Amino acid sequence: xxxxxxxxxxxxxLRSLRTTLGANEYEVLTAETGEDALAQxxxxxxxxxxxxxxxxxxxxTEVVRRLRVWSDVPIIVLSVRxxxxxKIGALDAGADDYVTKxxxxxxxxxxxxxxxxxAGGVQTEPVLAFGDLTVDLGRRLVMAAGEPVHLTxxxxxxxxxxxxxxxxxxxxxxxxxxxxxxxxxxxxxxxxVYVRQLRQKLGDRADAPRFILTEPGVGYxxxxxxxx
Amino acid sequence: xxxxxxxxxxxxxLRSLRTTLGANEYEVLTAETGEDALAQxxxxxxxxxxxxxxxxxxxxTEVVRRLRVWSDVPIIVLSVRxxxxxKIGALDAGADDYVTKxxxxxxxxxxxxxxxxxAGGVQTEPVLAFGDLTVDLGRRLVMAAGEPVHLTxxxxxxxxxxxxxxxxxxxxxxxxxxxxxxxxxxxxxxxxVYVRQLRQKLGDRADAPRFILTEPGVGYxxxxxxxx
DNA sequence: CCGGGGCGTCAAGATGGTGTGAGGACGCCA
DNA sequence: TGGCGTCCTCACACCATCTTGACGCCCCGG
Numbered sequence: 001x002x003x004x005x006x007x008x009x010x011x012x013x014l015r016s017l018r019t020t021l022g023a024n025e026y027e028v029l030t031a032e033t034g035e036d037a038l039a040q041x042x043x044x045x046x047x048x049x050x051x052x053x054x055x056x057x058x059x060x061t062e063v064v065r066r067l068r069v070w071s072d073v074p075i076i077v078l079s080v081r082x083x084x085x086x087k088i089g090a091l092d093a094g095a096d097d098y099v100t101k102x103x104x105x106x107x108x109x110x111x112x113x114x115x116x117x118x119a120g121g122v123q124t125e126p127v128l129a130f131g132d133l134t135v136d137l138g139r140r141l142v143m144a145a146g147e148p149v150h151l152t153x154x155x156x157x158x159x160x161x162x163x164x165x166x167x168x169x170x171x172x173x174x175x176x177x178x179x180x181x182x183x184x185x186x187x188x189x190x191x192x193v194y195v196r197q198l199r200q201k202l203g204d205r206a207d208a209p210r211f212i213l214t215e216p217g218v219g220y221x222x223x224x225x226x227x228x
Numbered sequence: 229x230x231x232x233x234x235x236x237x238x239x240x241x242l243r244s245l246r247t248t249l250g251a252n253e254y255e256v257l258t259a260e261t262g263e264d265a266l267a268q269x270x271x272x273x274x275x276x277x278x279x280x281x282x283x284x285x286x287x288x289t290e291v292v293r294r295l296r297v298w299s300d301v302p303i304i305v306l307s308v309r310x311x312x313x314x315k316i317g318a319l320d321a322g323a324d325d326y327v328t329k330x331x332x333x334x335x336x337x338x339x340x341x342x343x344x345x346x347a348g349g350v351q352t353e354p355v356l357a358f359g360d361l362t363v364d365l366g367r368r369l370v371m372a373a374g375e376p377v378h379l380t381x382x383x384x385x386x387x388x389x390x391x392x393x394x395x396x397x398x399x400x401x402x403x404x405x406x407x408x409x410x411x412x413x414x415x416x417x418x419x420x421v422y423v424r425q426l427r428q429k430l431g432d433r434a435d436a437p438r439f440i441l442t443e444p445g446v447g448y449x450x451x452x453x454x455x456x
Numbered sequence: 457c458c459g460g461g462g463c464g465t466c467a468a469g470a471t472g473g474t475g476t477g478a479g480g481a482c483g484c485c486a
Numbered sequence: 487t488g489g490c491g492t493c494c495t496c497a498c499a500c501c502a503t504c505t506t507g508a509c510g511c512c513c514c515g516g
Contacts, residue, residue, distance in 0.1 A: 084332040091338040096346060097325065098339075104312040110319040111326075118324065118346055140397035140446075152503055153445045189506080192463060206464060216462070216513080380492055418494075420474060427475095434475060444473065444502055 002116065003027045005046035007037040007063070008078065009056050017050065020105050026112075034058030038066055046073060048115060050108075051095070053079040053086060061086075061093045068094035074115035078103070128163055130211060130223075133202060135163050142202075149201050154179065158194050159202075162212065167224035169215055195220060230344065231255045233274035235265040235291070236306065237284050245278065248333050254340075262286030266294055270354060270366020274301060276343060278336075279323075281307040281314060289314075289321045296322035297392050298354030298365035302343035306331070356391055358439060358451075361430060363391050370430075377429050382407065386422050387430075390440065395452035397443055423448060 002025075006017050009032050018028045029044060031037040034055045041049065049067065053060030064075055076097045077090045087098045096115050099108060125138040134143045140156060142149040151159065157179045162170065172191055176184040184190070195212060198204070204211045213221040230253070234245050237260050246256045257272060259265040262283045269277065277295070281288030292303055304325045305318045315326045324343050327336060354366040362371045368384055370377040379387065385407045390398065400419055404412040412418075423440060426432070432439045441449040 084334050087332075087335045088338040091335075091342040094345075096342060104315075106312050107315045107319075110316040114319045114324060117322070139395055140443075141395060154504075187505095188462085190504090192465085193505085196464065196466095214463075382493070415494095416473080417496085420476090421494080424475065424477095442474070442502095 001025065001027050002048065003029060003044065003046045004112070005029045005031065005037065005041055005044070005049045007031045007034070007049065007055070008052040009033070009054070010052070013052070013078075016105075020109075024109060032056075034060070034063045037063055041067060041071065041073070045071075047119070048112060049073055049075045050112075051075055051077050053077060053081060053090065061089045064090060064093040064095050072119075074119050076108075076111055076115060130163075130166075130225075133211065135159065144202050151198075151201065155194060155198055155201070159198055162220065162222040166222050169219060169221050171219040173219075175219060191220070229253065229255050230276065231257060231272065231274045232276045232278060232340070233257045233259065233265065233268055233272070234278045235259045235262070235283070236278075236280040237261070237282070238280070241280070241306075248337075252337060260284075262288070262291045265291055266366070269295060269299065269301065270364070273353075275347070276340060277301055277303045278340075279303055279305050281305060281309060281318065289317050292318060292321040292323050294388075297388055298356075300347075302347050304336075304339055304343060358391070358453075361439065363387065365391075372430050379426075379429065383422060383426055383429070387426060390448065390450040394450050397447060397449045399447040401447075403447060419448075 004021055004026050006014060006021070006028060007030070008014050008017075014030050014032070018030065021028045029040060029046060031040050032055075034057050037049075037051070037055075040046075051060055051063060055063065060077060060079070064077070067073065067075065074097075075095045076099060077095045078099055078101060079086060079090075080101045082100045090098055096118075097111050099111060125136065128135045128137070132145050136142070137160065142151055142156075142159070158175070161175060161178045172188050173185045175191060176187060179194075180187070180190065195214075196206070199206060199209075199212055202211055206214065209223065211223055213223055215221055232249055232254050234242060234249070234256060235258070236242050236245075242258050242260070246258065249256045257268060257274060259268050260283075262285045265277075265279070265283075268274075279288055279291060283291065288305065288307070292305070295301065295303065302325075303323045304327060305323045306327055306329060307314060307318075308329045310328045318326055324346075325339050327339060354364065356363045356365065360373045364370070365388060368379075370379055370384075370387070386403070389403060389406045400416050401413045403419060404415060407422075408415070408418065423442075424434070427434060427437075427440055430439055434442065437451065439451055441451055443449055
C-alpha cells in the first residue's frame, strides 16, 4: 500500500486529505511542521509527499531542498500562493508538481497517480508462486514446471478462488457460489470434475496432493506451502 | 541540447514559445496537428513534449495515449480549459503535468526543468520485434518476413493494443473499448473479423498461432516470445 | 460383514463461441 | 459522379467448453 506523507499546518486540510486519500487505498501520515516532516520522511520513507508551502517553522522550499539531499521521493507542493516566483522556486528546489489551493480532489488524485507512475511504483503485478507452479493473476498466465498451462475460463476462476485463500478450508458451497455464481451451491459434481481437470493440468494427483487437498464431506483446501 | 516538441494550433503561442525556449538553450520543433505531432515524435525522438489539448484533428488526450504506447517522453499539457475532468483525463492518460493558459513563461520553464530532471532515462526507439515481425509503433510501420505490411487504421490500433501488452490476456471487452472506443464492449464479431485480417496479413494462422493466441470465451493474447 | 454416501474418473451429448468467406454500406478523393 | 478503400454485417461450419450421467473405489457406520 502506498504511503503518503501530508505536511500542512491547517487541521482542516489535514483532515480532509486524510479521509479522501484513505478512501482511495492510500496510507496517510501527517506532519504539521517542516522539522517534523523531515524527521518523519527519514523515519518511515513515504512513497510520496504532499507539502504545503506555508509552514510555521521552515519555508516550504527549504523543506524540499533538504529532502532532496538524500531522497528522490515524489513531492507535490500545495499552496495558497499563486505567485510565479513561488512556483519556480519550489519546482527548481526539486518539487515534482505544484498545485494551487483551492484545488479539486480529483485533480490532486490524478496528479498523485501521475507522480507515482513516473516513480515506477506501480509495477507490482501479483505473481504467486507455489513450488514449480506460478500463477500470474494480472496476465492470467499459469506456468507449471516451466511450461505454460492453458486453462478454460471456469478452470481459471476455480484456481483463482483457491490461490486467493491459501491454507484456508473452502467449502463446496462457497466455491460453487464464487466460481459458478450465487445461484449454485448444491452441484458438488461440478466441483469434482473441475478439480480433477485442474489437478491434471497442474501436475497434481488426488492420492498424493501437492496443491489441492480434499477435505471429505466439506470441501477443498489449497496447500499453502507445497513440498518441493 | 534538449529537444522540445511544441504542439499547438495557434501560431501565436507557437511563435512565443519558439523564441522563449530558444533563448533558453532549447532546440524547438513544432507541430500543429495531432497526427503531425505523433509522426514527428517518432521521427526525431524529442526529449520533452509540450502539448495543447485543443487540436484540430485529434483530442489531446488521445495524442497522449498514443504516445504513451511506445514512449516515456515527458509530456506537459497546455490548455485553456480549466475543467477538472480534462486535467484528470490528461494526467491519467499519461501526461506528466497540466498547465492552464494563460501561464507564466517562468513557471513553464520551471516545470520543464522539473519534468526533465525526473526523466533522466534514455529515449528508446519505439520498434518492437517478434521473430521475423517488426512493429514500429511511432512510424506506424509493420514488416513481416522482410516485406512491409499495409494495415488499415483499425487493424493497426488492434495490433498496437496487443503488442503493448505482450503475454497478457486481453478480454474482448477491453480490446473493444480500447480499439473502438468506450461505448463498445459487446460486439465480439468485430474482433473476430479484425483478428482474422491481422492474422492473415501478419502470416499467422488460427490453428497454429505464432502471434495471436485465442483464449476461448475470454479474449486474445499476444504471444510474448514466438517460436522462431 | 454389509450397505451407503462421497469422491475420483471417464466419456458423450448439449451449448455457445470462434473461424471463415462473402457482400453491402459508407465516406473520401479525384 | 464514379472508383476505391475501409468498415460493418451476416450466415454457416466447426470446435472448445460446459454439462450431465454412469461407474468403481474407498471410508465409515450399522
